[in-house]
Amino acid sequence: MLKIKNLHVKVEGKEILKGINLDINPGEVHAIMGPNGSGKSTLSYILAGRAGYEITEGSVSFHGKDLLEMSVEERAWAGVFLAFQYPVEVPGVSNIYMLKAALNGVRKYNGLDQLDAMDFISMVKEKMRDLDMDEKFLYRAVNEGFSGGEKKRNEILQMSVLAPSLCVLDETDSGLDIDALKIVSEGVNRLRDPSRSFILVTHYQRLLDYIKPDFVHVLAGGEIVKSGGPELALELEAKGYSWVDDNKES
Amino acid sequence: MxxxxxxxxxxxxxxxxxxxxxxxxxxxxxxxxxxxxxxxxxxxxxxxxxxxxxxxxxxxxxxxxxxxxxxxxxxxxxxxxxxxxxxxxxxxxxxxxxxxxxxxxxxxxxxxxxxxxxxxxxxxxxxxxxxxxxxxxxxxxxxxxxxxxxxxxxxxxxxxxxxxxxxxxxxxxxxxxxxxxxxxxxxxxxxxxxxxxxxxxxxxxxxxxxxxxxxxxxxxxxxxxxxxxxxxxxxxxxxxxxxxxxxxxxxxxxxxxxxxxxxxxxxxxxxxxxxxGIESSCILDGLFLGQDKQHLDHHTRLNHKQPHAVSQELYKGVMADQSTGVFQGRIVVAEDAQKTDATMNNRNLLLSERANIDSKPQLEIYADDVKCAHGVTIGQLDETAIFYLRSRGADEKMAKNMLTFAFANEMVERISLEPLRHKVMDELLKQFPQTDILKEWL
Incomplete structure (x- = not known):
């Protein structure tokens, strides 16, 4: 589904990603772990199409299409979803409005009719109940005045409404207390599906106790220095990131 | 002459x-x-x-x-x-x-x-x-x-x-x-x-x-x-x-x-x-939307002549295309007008490189025990918010319209009279259409 080949990326002239290779098949959950400054968030933003990154080499294909040639919204329509590390506050735009606009965009791209407003609302409300979110959040401005946990839940809500095929979760566990982490993780687990893949970008192993990855990759210094199964995360947790530097795969 | x-x-x-x-x-x-x-x-x-x-x-x-x-x-x-x-x-x-x-x-x-x-x-x-x-x-x-x-x-x-x-x-x-x-x-x-x-x-x-x-x-x-x-x-x-x-x-x-x-x-x-006058209160709200070559000028003048009066002013401008906006707001607090409480804000959004706004807040204060504040901002749409909305599936134009509408809608929401609020919103929607949306969601 997603093929990243030899991806090199510069930000303001400095090389941040130095040849990333990653293959993700439908239904797989990949965790990308790494120390701060390793390029994890850059990789997330590249997939979502944020401006300000210079791709100097390599390619990314998504369902056989050149992802890097697609606009930000085209990627969303085609099924890429980035759950932000710091969800953006959008004053004056209500949650329900953004959800409807987003879903309409996705449905239109996929040749589907617009959902009737009432069907849409009941669908969203059901998903909110799953995430233990109060309905009043629907009519509040997107993320404005939300706590850290509420913002992350809101990201998962958007993800469940839009039902993307590739979910990229950028440090979704940061700033969450244990209860919120559980709710968010359960929300993600509910979305697991043979046709849907996940990239979990995280600093800590903690999230992976709740969302079991199929693969774990260690990103350090702009490269994937080690890949393995879930046991790699535990090993990292026990030995620290310095252990990776000493045991680079050649 | x-x-x-x-x-x-x-x-x-x-x-x-x-x-x-x-x-x-x-x-x-x-x-x-x-x-x-x-x-x-x-x-x-x-x-x-x-x-x-x-x-x-x-x-x-x-x-x-x-x-x-x-x-x-x-x-x-x-x-x-x-x-x-x-x-x-x-x-x-x-x-x-x-x-x-x-x-x-x-x-x-x-x-x-x-x-x-x-x-x-x-x-x-x-x-x-x-x-x-x-x-x-x-x-x-x-x-x-x-x-x-x-x-x-x-x-x-x-x-x-x-x-x-x-x-x-x-x-x-x-x-x-x-x-x-x-x-x-x-x-x-x-x-x-x-x-x-x-x-x-x-x-x-x-x-x-x-x-x-x-x-x-x-x-x-x-x-x-x-x-x-x-x-x-x-x-x-x-x-x-x-x-x-x-x-x-x-x-x-x-x-x-x-x-x-x-x-x-x-x-x-x-x-x-x-x-x-004494202990009076005055609220001035304003919204102006300029497009094409429109020139929209707003002059406000609040004369605090007597003590204990309160004034609150908020004007918002959205200038697109080659339009120009003017906001000149002046508050004069007379010597006798002690305990005056006056705030004046003007917030402007420029949607195009060729749009222009001249904003000039002026305070003239002759009393010594007053609370007066003023603020002016002139800015563009928040790029991060545009990216966020697009990453959810709103196309670029839609994302910009949503944010512009939201900026201006703050003034519309303050209208308590419902038929008037809808009428004003209609004018706003004419310039910044929002698709497939129920009005109560805005």
Missing amino acids: SVLSTHYNDLLQNTSDELTGNDFPWLGSLRQRSKDSLLVSGLPSLRDEEWRYTNISAIEKNEFKLAPRNLAVDQSLLSKALLNHCHHLVFIDGYYRDELSSSQDLPEGVTVVPLSAAEKGEQETQFKSLINASFNDEAEHGFTHLNTALFTDGVLVCIPENTVVEKPIQVVCLASSNSPLAVSNYRNLILAKAGSKATVIESYYGSQDMCYLTNVVTEVVVETNANLSHTRLQAESNQAFHMGGVYSTLEKSAMFSQSNFTFGGLISRAEIHADL
Whole structure:
């Protein structure tokens, strides 16, 4: 589904990603772990199409299409979803409005009719109940005045409404207390599906106790220095990131 | 000294038959004084400090004339302008149209009449006592002189003591599509006597692409403990010129909320002046949306003349394309006006590289125990928010529209009167469409 080949990326002239290779098949959950400054968030933003990154080499294909040639919204329509590390506050735009606009965009791209407003609302409300979110959040401005946990839940809500095929979760566990982490993780687990893949970008192993990855990759210094199964995360947790530097795969 | 063009000279000399109140001799001399002043001062020019950002030479060049009476009504324009559940006074091209108006079930003693129907006696007394009463020297200029000299009609509203008028009073001024280059001078006089409460809305609409001039002066007196809400909704033609002023006096503990929405006009200017008495409070809200080559000018002046008065002002501007906006807000706190609490904010969004805004807040404070704050921002849409919305599936144009709408909608949400809120929102949606959305979600 997603093929990243030899991806090199510069930000303001400095090389941040130095040849990333990653293959993700439908239904797989990949965790990308790494120390701060390793390029994890850059990789997330590249997939979502944020401006300000210079791709100097390599390619990314998504369902056989050149992802890097697609606009930000085209990627969303085609099924890429980035759950932000710091969800953006959008004053004056209500949650329900953004959800409807987003879903309409996705449905239109996929040749589907617009959902009737009432069907849409009941669908969203059901998903909110799953995430233990109060309905009043629907009519509040997107993320404005939300706590850290509420913002992350809101990201998962958007993800469940839009039902993307590739979910990229950028440090979704940061700033969450244990209860919120559980709710968010359960929300993600509910979305697991043979046709849907996940990239979990995280600093800590903690999230992976709740969302079991199929693969774990260690990103350090702009490269994937080690890949393995879930046991790699535990090993990292026990030995620290310095252990990776000493045991680079050649 | 400016010289008035020959054309305006002729206009002043040859139109007296069309005017209103010819039965009132005092009005004749008032008009004459304004004519004389206008002949001396001419229309404002860029050399006048208060007009330095607004070039009105295009208005001066056009040969405007008074429209004939009783031209056909553009029904679609009328229905666009009319608000449900209001008393209506409808004017077309400067003249009152009784057959289109309705103001039944007014509480006893309430006067809501066109000036052209003001009767001798009490109404004449009110007329006389209100006209020019809320002006001070700094408010007078060529356009207000022109108005006094040539107003053909307008409303006289007088709310008796301790009377509440529940239904809003809407003054609808339309420019018909049958009178190119018409000039309509409206004079509105509003008196809310002690302890009374009322809502007055002035709506200005015109047919697209028509060139005409609307020149309005509204004078307002809010007496002790009275509460007046006043809104101007300016949705003139894109080729029209609109000069509008609201000059108000607030007596002890009076409350005055003035909202000003500017959408239309090639050149538009609104002046909102308020003289604040002791413990009075004044709220000024404003929203202006400029596109194409529109020039939208807003001047506000809050004179805190006495102690313990509160004023809160928020004006928002959105300038697209090659439009220009002007905000000049001035707060003057007199030496006696201790414990004044005044805030003034102007927030502007520039949507294009060629759009422009001149914002000039001014505070003049002569008292020493006051709280005064002002702030101006001029910015562009937040790139991070655009990216966020696009990453969810809103296309770029949609994302920008959503954010622009949200910026402007803050002012719309403050309108408590529902039909008016919807009407203003319609104008906003016309420029920044939001697709497939229920209004209650906005």
